[in-house]
Amino acid sequence: AEVVIQRLDAALTARLRALARDQGVPLHDLLLAAYQTLLYRYTGQPDLTTGVLRAGRTPSFARVVGYFVNPLPLRAHLHPDDAFLQHLAGMSRALEEAVAHELPSPVLVEALQPPRDPARNPIFQALFSWQKTSALLDRRAVRAFVLHEADGDMEVAGVPLQSITLKRWVTQFDFSLMVGEGEDDLTLTLEYNADILREGTVQAMLRAYRALLEDIVARPDAPIGSLNLVDDAMRAQLDAWGNVGREDAPLPRDDLIHAWFQRQAAAAPDAIALALGDETLTYAALDARANQLAHALIARGVGPEDRVALLLAPSFDMIAAILGVLKAGAAYVPLDPSYPPERLRYMIEDSAARLVISHLYSVFSVQYSDRGYENADEELNTEHLSDAAPANTASELILDAEVLYLDELNTERWPASAPNVPLHPANAAYVIYTSGTTGRPKGVVVTHANVTRLMAAAQPLFHFGPEEVWTLFHSYAFDFSVWEMWGALFFGGRLEIIPREIARDPEAFYDLLARRGVTVLNQTPSAFRQLMAVEARRDAPVDLALRWVIFGGEALDMTALGAWFQRHGDQRPRLVNMYGITETTVHVTWRPISQADAQRPASLIGPPLPHLSLHLLDPNGLPVPIGAVGEIHVGGAGLARGYLHRPALTAERFVPDPFLTLENHEGTKARRHEEEKSEKIRENPLHPRHPRRIETPVTGQRLYRSGDLARWTPDGDLQYLGRADHQVKIRGFRVESGEIAAVLEQRDDVAAAVVLAWGDPARTEDMRLAAYLAPAGPTPPDPETLRAWLAERLPAYMIPAAFVILPQLPLTPQGKIDHRALPEPDWSQAARAGQSRTPSTPLERELAALWEDLLGVTGVGVEDDFFALGGHSLLVIRLLARIEDRFRVRIPVQT
Numbered sequence: 034a035e036v037v038i039q040r041l042d043a044a045l046t047a048r049l050r051a052l053a054r055d056q057g058v059p060l061h062d063l064l065l066a067a068y069q070t071l072l073y074r075y076t077g078q079p080d081l082t083t084g085v086l087r088a089g090r091t092p093s094f095a096r097v098v099g100y101f102v103n104p105l106p107l108r109a110h111l112h113p114d115d116a117f118l119q120h121l122a123g124m125s126r127a128l129e130e131a132v133a134h135e136l137p138s139p140v141l142v143e144a145l146q147p148p149r150d151p152a153r154n155p156i157f158q159a160l161f162s163w164q165k166t167s168a169l170l171d172r173r174a175v176r177a178f179v180l181h182e183a184d185g186d187m188e189v190a191g192v193p194l195q196s197i198t199l200k201r202w203v204t205q206f207d208f209s210l211m212v213g214e215g216e217d218d219l220t221l222t223l224e225y226n227a228d229i230l231r232e233g234t235v236q237a238m239l240r241a242y243r244a245l246l247e248d249i250v251a252r253p254d255a256p257i258g259s260l261n262l263v264d265d266a267m268r269a270q271l272d273a274w275g276n277v278g279r280e281d282a283p284l285p286r287d288d289l290i291h292a293w294f295q296r297q298a299a300a301a302p303d304a305i306a307l308a309l310g311d312e313t314l315t316y317a318a319l320d321a322r323a324n325q326l327a328h329a330l331i332a333r334g335v336g337p338e339d340r341v342a343l344l345l346a347p348s349f350d351m352i353a354a355i356l357g358v359l360k361a362g363a364a365y366v367p368l369d370p371s372y373p374p375e376r377l378r379y380m381i382e383d384s385a386a387r388l389v390i391s392h393l394y395s396v397f398s399v400q401y402s403d404r405g406y407e408n409a410d411e412e413l414n415t416e417h418l419s420d421a422a423p424a425n426t427a428s429e430l431i432l433d434a435e436v437l438y439l440d441e442l443n444t445e446r447w448p449a450s451a452p453n454v455p456l457h458p459a460n461a462a463y464v465i466y467t468s469g470t471t472g473r474p475k476g477v478v479v480t481h482a483n484v485t486r487l488m489a490a491a492q493p494l495f496h497f498g499p500e501e502v503w504t505l506f507h508s509y510a511f512d513f514s515v516w517e518m519w520g521a522l523f524f525g526g527r528l529e530i531i532p533r534e535i536a537r538d539p540e541a542f543y544d545l546l547a548r549r550g551v552t553v554l555n556q557t558p559s560a561f562r563q564l565m566a567v568e569a570r571r572d573a574p575v576d577l578a579l580r581w582v583i584f585g586g587e588a589l590d591m592t593a594l595g596a597w598f599q600r601h602g603d604q605r606p607r608l609v610n611m612y613g614i615t616e617t618t619v620h621v622t623w624r625p626i627s628q629a630d631a632q633r634p635a636s637l638i639g640p641p642l643p644h645l646s647l648h649l650l651d652p653n654g655l656p657v658p659i660g661a662v663g664e665i666h667v668g669g670a671g672l673a674r675g676y677l678h679r680p681a682l683t684a685e686r687f688v689p690d691p692f693l694t695l696e697n698h699e700g701t702k703a704r705r706h707e708e709e710k711s712e713k714i715r716e717n718p719l720h721p722r723h724p725r726r727i728e729t730p731v732t733g734q735r736l737y738r739s740g741d742l743a744r745w746t747p748d749g750d751l752q753y754l755g756r757a758d759h760q761v762k763i764r765g766f767r768v769e770s771g772e773i774a775a776v777l778e779q780r781d782d783v784a785a786a787v788v789l790a791w792g793d794p795a796r797t798e799d800m801r802l803a804a805y806l807a808p809a810g811p812t813p814p815d816p817e818t819l820r821a822w823l824a825e826r827l828p829a830y831m832i833p834a835a836f837v838i839l840p841q842l843p844l845t846p847q848g849k850i851d852h853r854a855l856p857e858p859d860w861s862q863a864a865r866a867g868q869s870r871t872p873s874t875p876l877e878r879e880l881a882a883l884w885e886d887l888l889g890v891t892g893v894g895v896e897d898d899f900f901a902l903g904g905h906s907l908l909v910i911r912l913l914a915r916i917e918d919r920f921r922v923r924i925p926v927q928t
Contacts (some may be wrong), residue, residue: 034204035227039239041219041246048250049219056118056253058125061163064212064219065107065128066121067249068161070257071242073111074651075661082108084154084206085128086162087135104138106156107131113258113653117249120257153207160209175213210242233747237659240264244658258653262661271656272692274749275647277640284644284670288485290462290519291359295320295451297525304499306522307349308549309530314349316525319356321449322349326357326439328447333435335387337362337460342386342434343509344368344377346394347530350439351509352518354390355463362454363387364461364478369510371533376474380466381434384476384677389434393441458482464677465512467615476677483618484515486670488523490643494623495581499525502578503553504546506531506560507848512615513585517555526553539563539841547575554579554606557586557848558593559785563841565597566784566809579606585613585620587849588636588753590775595631603628612638612753616686616737618671621645622751634775636753638743645669647751648692648736649743659745662754666736668692673737690736770802773833776826777804777819784809785842787850788833791857803858804833805842813838834902835860860890860902870895883915 041049053063065085072081089101109124136144138156147155174187178196185196204224213220221242225235241262248261263271298306302317314322335341341358343365345351358365366384368377381389458481466474491497503521505528507513521528529549535541543564546554556564561584568574589610597608603626613620624639641647649663650656657663668690675683742754755771770788777786785807792800808814816836823832835858843854872878872895881893888902899909917923 034224035232035235036222036224037232037236037239038223039221039243041221041243043217045243045247045250046218049246052250052253056121058121060214061212062125062128063121063249064163064246065161066117066124067242067246068210069109069111069124070117070120070260071238071245071262072159073109073257074245074260074262074657075238075241077662079111080108081111081159082106082157084157084160085131086160087132089137103135104157104160105131105135106141111257114256116254117257117260118253154205158207160206162209162211163214164211165214231660231747234660237267237747240267241658241661258651259655261655262658263656267658268656270749271648271659271745274640274745274751275649276692285458285482285485285489288458289359289456289481290484291323291356291451293485293488293519293523294356297522301499301525304525305527307352307528307530309347309349309532312349316522319349319353320451322353322444323356323360324449324451325444325447326353326442327360327452327454329437329442329444330357330361330363330388331452331454332447333388333437335361335363337454337456339363339387340366340384340461340464342366342368342381342384342389344370344389344391345439345509346370346392347505347509347532349530350392352528352530354439355509355518358390359462359481360452360454362456362460364463366464366466366476367508367510367514369508371508372510380474380476383466383473384464386434389436391436391438393438456481458485461674463515465510465615475679475682477615478674478677479512479515479615479618480674483671483673484519486644487516487618487620487642488519490645491520491620491623492524493643497524497526497553501526501553501580502529502549502551503527504529504531504551504555506536506542506555511586511848512613512619513555513557513848516583516585516619520553537844539567543567544575546579547577550578552578552580553583554581555583555585557844558584558589559587559842559844559850560848562593562778562785563807565593566807568600569596569809574600577601577606582606582608583611584609585611588755588771590634590636590771590778591626591630592632592634592775593778594626598628598631610636610638612665612741612751614667614737614739614741616673616739617645617667618673621647621665621667621671624750637746638751638753640749640751641667641669642671645671646690646692649745654688654691657744659747662742662744664757665739665741665743667739668736672735686738687735688738690734692736773802773804773823773827773831776823777806780814780819780822782809782812782814783807787842787852787855789852789855801835801860802831802833803835803837803855805837805839805855807839807841834858860888879919880916883912883919887912887915 049063050060053060056063065083069081069083072083073079083106084104085107087103087105089103090097094101107124107128109120109127111120142155145156171187174185174194174196178185178187178194183196183198185194187194204226206224207226207229209224211222211224213222221239223235223239241264244264244267245260245262247264248255252260298316298320302315302320304316305313306316306319307314330341335358339362341361341363343351343354343358345354355365355367366380366386368380460481461478462481462484464476464478466476497520501521501524503517503526505514505517507517509518518528520526529545529551531542531545535545539560545551546564561582591610594608608626610624610626611620612622620642622638622641624637626637630637646668648656648666648668649661650666651661651663666688672687675687740757742757744752744754746752770790773788774786777783777788783806786804788802788804790800790802804819806813806819819836820832837856837858843851845851872881872893877895881895884893884897884899884902885891887908888899888904890902893902899912904912913924
């Protein structure tokens with residue numbers, strides 16, 4: 034245990050006493066209600082049980098020597114819209130009722146029989162205590178005794194006392210607030226479990242508690258969800274951390290994606306731009322091919338703010354098509370041929386694509402997969418594709434959109450020079466579809482300015498150059514590809530296009546990295562763990578030319594990188610964790626990773642990139658204090674235009690930025706006024722800020738609500754905690770499945786793990802966890818070993834009921850774990866360590882049938898473990914009730 038101490042001055046103490054007096058409650062109750070509010074706002078848990086320390090010494094025991102102190106559990110239900118005074122009144126009544134029915138803590142535990150965990154108090158983990166120091170005693174000395182400090186000297190009833198520091202100090206609770214009342218002030222002492230909390234976090238919580246008390250006395254009728262927890266000094270610190278990137282670098286002016294590429298092509302026309310297998314394409318050849326396609330598109334009426342869908346496999350044509358669409362002034366809509374046909378049809382319709390660019394083979398592959406073939410590449414005879422009628426074969430998928438087949442396009446008839454299309458950086462560059470909660474994907478509209486800003490912001494940090502070799506590993510329908518493509522082509526590097534069959538084969542991809550001399554590798558953590566497993570299996574790992582390994586797309590468990598650092602160190606390559614969202618143009622933050630970070634079980638994502646701001650806000654839009662969990666809100670020049678054809682959703686997710694200063698706001702309006710007067714905008718009626726168009730506010734005046742959770746650490750780092758909707762409840766316990774997976778991945782024989790919850794979320798008692806693992810070696814761990822490993826590190830309710838061993842975890846085309854491809858476990862077999870004897874007597878068969886009915890499994894054996902098959906304490910109670918009903922025998926739960 035450790036402690037932090039803070040004193041509340043006489044002025045604030047007097048105001049608190051006055052408020053308590055006005056409400057007819059003790060000051061103790063007011064401070065306790067505020068403590069519950071603090072815990073609610075930090076944790077987001079509306080149902081809280083807090084321990085309240087009671088003296089326990091009734092008048093009849095006044096002269097008896099002994100320890101009578103009793104922690105009384107007090108349950109509270111908090112709602113953000115409840116006024117604080119309403120909560121205070123309800124809490125005071127609840128406390129009176131609890132005192133009237135008080136039981137000694139051991140008796141209460143025996144009666145309730147809560148799940149036991151040696152690391153936790155069985156009923157509550159947060160305690161509140163009140164100590165009133167007599168005016169006859171030396172308050173400084175009393176505090177030294179209470180806090181186990183040295184040099185506390187005082188005299189009581191003629192007996193001299195001296196405090197001595199304890200060599201070892203432990204705490205019974207994770208978090209205990211002790212309030213010491215003096216004559217005119219209050220002393221707050223927070224005792225905490227130093228194994229799970231850092232001193233800086235606890236200090237910030239005390240500061241938040243003080244800020245909360247100050248707001249309570251100023252606005253006692255305010256809803257508890259709106260009360261302030263951030264003092265002025267902390268607010269300034271949070272603003273500094275969140276706005277560190279806002280003005281770090283000048284924004285590129287009047288720049289377009291293809292214009293940046295064209296400058297590189299002009300500077301080094303013979304340099305290799307693309308490589309695929311043994312074939313290469315120079316910058317000049319790629320530029321010419323893109324120009325010819327752009328002229329062909331313009332001839333078909335394609336222009337600014339049009340959308341052109343691309344249905345192409347990774348190839349030179351795919352990159353040329355992207356550039357050609359941009360040069361024609363339109364935005365490209367990437368469609369991955371591996372997507373289900375129904376999803377592709379929807380995206381073509383929803384985007385209102387003016388044109389679809391494809392290969393005959395891509396369309397046929399999709400059609401054949403729609404007819405039930407598992408592998409269209411094997412089932413389709415491609416020798417006769419050229420004889421097919423394109424319009425007819427595409428009609429099933431493309432519907433009413435015009436199709437341009439690159440196989441049949443005669444590019445020689447079009448000039449190789451760049452077309453002259455008036456365009457503004459605020460014009461749309463691409464529309465990428467992301468998953469939506471409605472089951473239908475939503476298109477995110479990203480502009481040229483968004484992309485050029487990203488690369489301009491990254492260059493001072495990474496110093497990319499023509500010597501770099503990048504991989505296009507990810508699907509172009511995943512926005513990580515935007516970073517991969519232009520990171521190479523904006524700075525003269527070479528882009529290695531990775532065929533899908535190699536991207537799905539970690540062994541082959543690892544060999545390609547070495548053979549091609551790749552220097553910049555972008556990976557999701559899931560995909561990189563597979564590469565690490567490949568390297569670990571080799572007796573003599575090959576030399577890699579990697580200079581940067583950049584993570585993105587999902588949370589990174591830094592402890593999983595320990596083995597990599599042991600082999601490579603942390604200087605070359607440098608590993609960087611980057612957080613971002615499609616709606617904020619790929620990347621928002623960056624965090625170089627050191628070897629020391631591998632000892633920290635957290636996903637640290639670092640500060641925002643230049644031109645961006647980042648705020649952690651609670652559900653009421655208020656900044657959360659240091660250490661508290663908040664939703665990531667991103668502002669600045671990286672914000673996309675919004676969702677295509679979804680104005681309501683755009684307004685819901687892209688909200689006004691309340692953190693812009695008036696000076697910045699007026700400056701933005703002035704720049705917009707000048708832009709609207711400019712001749713370039715007036716000449717382009719499709720420009721988003723043309724006077725005749727109504728569009729979203731200027732980028733920089735909005736915040737994007739990400740739905741991701743994070744917390745500020747005391748040293749200003751940002752810890753990513755996952756999606757707000759990835760938490761599940763198991764029998765009333767809130768569980769983050771990523772935490773369980775991270776513990777499993779600490780084992781040497783586990784290469785990667787993911788944990789899913791199965792069952793009806795509305796019936797949390799029926800929810801069961803299943804762990805899916807890819808082994809790190811030829812011998813996979815057995816379920817009993819894994820269960821024992823987790824039992825040593827996690828509470829019982831976080832132990833999966835089933836363990837499924839897979840050769841490797843399935844990945845989506847974007848390189849993330851494909852949760853939908855994970856099979857439901859065979860609950861009857863997954864948790865068994867071996868064969869169990871089949872029930873042989875009538876009694877055994879009846880009991881086995883009861884187990885099977887409750888657990889939803891089959892084939893229960895006599896030696897099977899009820900808990901290993903998915904049972905838990907609530908099901909035990911139901912089982913005993915059924916046994917009593919069937920056999921008229923009562924069996925105690927303890928048995």
